[in-house]
Each structure stands twice: as structure tokens, then as C-alpha cells.
Amino acid sequence: MLPFTVNFRPGEPVYEQVTYAVKKAIATGQLAAGSRFPAVRTLSQELRINPNTAHKVVTSLTAEGVLLVHPGIGTVVAPPTAGSAADRAALLNDELERLVVEARRLGLDEDKVLAAVRGHWRKLKGIQ
Amino acid sequence: MNAIECDNLSRSFGRVPAVRELTLAIPEGRFFALLGPNGAGKTTLLKLLLNLLRPTGGTSRILGHESSRLTASEFRRIGYVADGQDLPEWMTVAQLMEFCRPLYPTWDGALATRLQAMFDLPGDRPIKKLSRGMRMKAALLSSLSYRPDLMVLDEPFGGLDPLVRDEFIQGLLELPGDDRPRTFIVSSHDIDEVERLADDVGFLAGGRLLVHESADSLRGRFRTVEVVGSAIAPPAGRPAGWLEVKQPSGNVIQLVHGAFSPAAQSELTALFPGSTVSVHAMTLSEIFLVLARGHRDSAGKEAA
Numbered sequence: 001m002l003p004f005t006v007n008f009r010p011g012e013p014v015y016e017q018v019t020y021a022v023k024k025a026i027a028t029g030q031l032a033a034g035s036r037f038p039a040v041r042t043l044s045q046e047l048r049i050n051p052n053t054a055h056k057v058v059t060s061l062t063a064e065g066v067l068l069v070h071p072g073i074g075t076v077v078a079p080p081t082a083g084s085a086a087d088r089a090a091l092l093n094d095e096l097e098r099l100v101v102e103a104r105r106l107g108l109d110e111d112k113v114l115a116a117v118r119g120h121w122r123k124l125k126g127i128q
Numbered sequence: 129m130n131a132i133e134c135d136n137l138s139r140s141f142g143r144v145p146a147v148r149e150l151t152l153a154i155p156e157g158r159f160f161a162l163l164g165p166n167g168a169g170k171t172t173l174l175k176l177l178l179n180l181l182r183p184t185g186g187t188s189r190i191l192g193h194e195s196s197r198l199t200a201s202e203f204r205r206i207g208y209v210a211d212g213q214d215l216p217e218w219m220t221v222a223q224l225m226e227f228c229r230p231l232y233p234t235w236d237g238a239l240a241t242r243l244q245a246m247f248d249l250p251g252d253r254p255i256k257k258l259s260r261g262m263r264m265k266a267a268l269l270s271s272l273s274y275r276p277d278l279m280v281l282d283e284p285f286g287g288l289d290p291l292v293r294d295e296f297i298q299g300l301l302e303l304p305g306d307d308r309p310r311t312f313i314v315s316s317h318d319i320d321e322v323e324r325l326a327d328d329v330g331f332l333a334g335g336r337l338l339v340h341e342s343a344d345s346l347r348g349r350f351r352t353v354e355v356v357g358s359a360i361a362p363p364a365g366r367p368a369g370w371l372e373v374k375q376p377s378g379n380v381i382q383l384v385h386g387a388f389s390p391a392a393q394s395e396l397t398a399l400f401p402g403s404t405v406s407v408h409a410m411t412l413s414e415i416f417l418v419l420a421r422g423h424r425d426s427a428g429k430e431a432a
Binding site: 008010011012013014015040041044045047048049050051052053105 | 157158159294297298301302304305320323324325326327344347348404406409410411412413414
């Protein structure tokens with residue numbers, strides 16, 4: 001059993017779906033800092049994904065500092081970091097812009113979007 | 129190193145070409161999905177690679193050896209599972225395994241035991257009495273157990289129920305993960321079966337390889353686009369990458385974009401100021417249909 005779940009959706013790169021699922025599991029506390037992260041082979045077999053893709057997931061999460069590799073011990077979930085200034089800027093620019101564009105296209109007003117953001121923020125905190 | 133190389137490989141049956149001047153290289157360690165409609169030449173290509181058929185032109189190499197000169201020592205490193213393949217019908221699964229074991233120096237008894245339990249295969253029943261799914265699992269079991277460097281699977285999922293298909297995929301994934309690169313080539317007419325497994329996708333139609341690229345790059349460049357505005361019309365010259373352009377009404381244009389990028393997005397916005405442009409990702413199976421329709425239409429024009 002994996003310590004997180006992935007609900008695969010067709011049409012999106014498998015690698016992006018899995019890395020997102022891992023980050024979400026960390027955000028909700030399902031994956032605690034310091035806990036063991038499954039090996040590439042286990043990821044591939046449990047999720048029925050290509051081993052090259054599973055390898056890419058672990059390498060990129062390690063490069064981002066989400067996972068830490070301890071030689072001889074294995075891979076563990078890294079403690080939360082404040083995030084670099086560049087990461088924060090990227091989130092505020094790209095992700096939020098996309099949200100606002102989509103919301104306007106669907107005719108949502110500012111208050112509704114802000115309320116939904118607050119709702120999700122609390123939901124994740126609540127689970128933790 | 130490449131696990132598979134074809135150079136102008138051709139095969140005709142009488143005057144009917146099945147594979148036409150096909151050139152292809154698959155690096156080792158990749159999972160290659162060979163897709164194409166029925167009659168595209170998939171089975172012929174795989175048989176040519178394994179020297180089960182002789183080419184009428186060109187050459188192919190497999191694990192560094194010319195296909196036409198493959199010997200027993202190469203075949204010990206290759207697994208082949210095909211829909212409807214010949215199996216010794218009178219043997220039980222246990223007898224089949226005992227028969228195969230001494231033929232392969234790399235036979236992994238522990239893996240064989242684990243797979244047989246995972247596949248839920250009865251050891252004592254003759255193969256002729258097994259269901260279709262059980263037969264396919266028996267064929268896969270006897271191939272995976274010697275840990276081949278290359279697995280060639282021809283329509284392995286046809287007619288398998290979802291549970292058996294899942295066991296089959298789980299079995300395939302037992303192979304990689306040690307120190308040797310394992311290469312997979314899997315033919316299918318249904319991409320959904322291999323969407324999560326494929327590194328690379330080859331699209332075969334009419335004996336020609338129309339597309340060979342990574343699954344992620346295909347997903348990246350194909351989009352459906354819908355433009356909604358008032359009294360809009362597609363531009364006179366068709367922009368690069370536009371496919372299947374439709375105009376269901378004077379206010380809507382729909383198309384498939386085969387070369388999507390941020391630049392293509394800006395181009396769309398510039399072409400239709402004041403209109404709403406929505407862009408959606410496509411599944412590999414939707415992309416596959418667009419490619420198949422495109423090929424059918426251009427083949428029709430060629431014939432006319």
C-alpha cells in the first residue's frame with residue numbers, strides 16, 4: 001500500500017499527476033515529514049506506471065527539495081521549507097493568473113473566488 | 129545502445145505491401161507502444177523483427193544482432209507473447225514451466241513462483257482447458273520467468289477482462305528495476321491499455337510509421353480549441369498545425385491543434401480579438417483517432 005493515492009485522469013502527463021498527488025498528500029499531512037517514501041520499483045508496481053516515469057517522479061521531487069535521499073537508508077519526506085523567493089513568485093504569478101483567467105471566463109466574481117480559496121485553505125488545514 | 133533498429137524494412141504479401149520502407153530506432157530501456165488500426169502492419173513488423181517472417185526489402189537488428197541471423201542465444205534474451213500464439217496444449221502449466229526452465233540459463237525460479245501465485249494460475253490443468261485470459265497469463269509467465277532483456281508483446285490485452293489485464297500489467301512491471309535495462313515493445317489498437325506505461329508511441333498506418341515520439345510530447349502539442357465570438361471566420365490560409373477545422377455556426381469555430389505552444393496560443397488570441405478561445409488537453413486515444421482519420425483522408429486522396 002502506498003501512503004498516498006492518485007486518481008488518474010486521462011490526457012495529463014502521468015508524471016505531473018503523481019508529483020501533484022505527493023505534494024497534496026504532504027500538504028494534508030497524509031505524508032508526514034521524515035516518513036519513508038516508497039522506492040521507484042514499488043511506485044511503478046503499485047500505480048501500474050512505467051518505471052522510467054516513477055524514477056522521474058522521485059528525481060524531480062528530490063531536486064525540488066520535497067524528498068530527501070539518505071544513502072543506505074532510502075528516501076524520506078523533507079521537512080517543510082519556507083520555499084525560495086523564486087518559488088513563491090512563480091506561484092503568485094503563474095498559478096494565480098491561471099485561476100483568475102479561468103474564473104473570469106466562467107463569469108465568477110472576485111468575492112466568490114476569494115471565498116473558494118479560503119474554503120480550500122481551511123479544508124487542508126482542517127485535515128492536518 | 130538501441131534494442132531495435134529497422135532500416136528501410138519492407139515486406140509485401142504478393143503485391144500487397146504490409147510494411148513499407150520503415151526506419152525506426154528504439155533505445156534500450158524504453159517502453160514503446162506500437163499503435164495502429166487493424167491491418168496497419170503491426171503484427172508483420174513484430175514478426176520481421178523476430179525473424180518469424182523474411183523481409184522483401186531492408187534490414188532490422190534486434191539487441192545488436194541482424195534479425196535474419198538470430199540464434200538460440202539471442203532468443204534466450206527475448207520474450208514473445210502474442211494473441212493466439214501456439215502453446216503445447218497437452219501440457220499443464222507446471223509441465224510447461226519444467227520444460228522451459230532448463231532452456232534458459234537466466235531462469236528465475238523465485239520470480240516464476242511469485243508470478244504464478246499472482247496470476248492465480250492452476251498448475252495441474254492442461255493448457256487446452258484454460259480460458260483465454262489464463263492462456264495469455266501462462267504465456268507471459270513462461271516468458272517473464274527467464275528475465276528477458278526485450279519483451280515483444282503483440283496485442284496482449286485483446287479480450288482480457290479488466291482484472292486480468294491489471295494482473296498482466298503488474299506482471300510486466302516485475303521485470304524492470306534491477307541492474308539491466310529492459311525494453312518493451314507492445315502493439316495495440318487501443319491506446320488506453322498502455323497510456324500509463326508508454327514512454328514512446330509509434331503510430332503505424334498503411335505499413336508506414338507516421339509518428340514516433342514520446343507520449344509526453346504528443347500530449348504537449350495536441351489540443352482541442354474552441355473559439356466563440358460573433359461573426360467569426362477561420363483565416364484564409366490555414367495556420368500551421370490546424371487540423372479538423374469545423375464551423376458548426378457563424379459564432380463557433382472548432383479545431384484540433386497539432387502544434388500547440390505558447391506562441392500558438394498568442395496567435396489564436398491575435399486572430400480572434402474579442403472572442404473567447406478555450407483550449408483543452410487531449411487523451412492519447414483522442415490524439416490517436418485524429419492521426420488515424422488524417423491518414424485515412426490523405427490515403428483516400430492519394431488513391432483518387
